[in-house]
Amino acid sequence: MHVDRFVRGKGRLIPTPYVPTEERSTRRFPLILTTGRILSQYNVGSQTRRTANQRWHPEDVLEIHPHDAEVRGIRDGDEVRLASRVGATALRARIAERMPVGVVYTTFHHPVTGANVVTTEHSDWATNCPEYKVTAVQVEPARRLDREHRTDAAATLGLTPVAADAT
């Protein structure tokens, strides 16, 4: 196939200029939310959610630096309201030293988390893939309605929490 030389040369390099997101933290939404996956849960939720490894991650939690949590009156394990300029959801907080001040993180393995309710209309130029890494948000202790929404969403989706000792 490539006797003596590569048929189209040694390579074709195409510039891909960096285009920064226009998303900015503000006084109303002073934190940056970034989302990601946990290795053991990769595509578990987006496929069948019928494999045993789902037990390793019973719910998505919001990781937040101790300083950011303290000034908001949030303790480890509290339910919190996570809001951006486009939407809000509720999930449980985990105080995490590994987080930088000003940045919160969650996974999106459970539909009830509603991470995509919070993320914005920003997207990637080539594939229109939504921006999941930079969303300006505010976090505060959950209100009663947030908890009810979370329960309603779980019921609508037919979800029940997975017990750690489930078989």
Added chain:
Amino acid sequence: VTAATQVRLANDIAAQFAYLDHDKAVAGIVTHLTAFWDPRMRAQLLAHLAAGGEGLDPLARDAASRL
């Protein structure tokens, strides 16, 4: 989705082709918009162009006018 979103996307695409000569850049943007954008997105961009095309990068504007 608002027209502003289509303008931002079109401008981001234009930035990726800006290293080329004008005509090649415009052709590249047109190819991208034709191949990868939903027809409703293109229609929204064209409507915005017809309304003056505020905020569109010159390359994106030229490409939109060739759709």
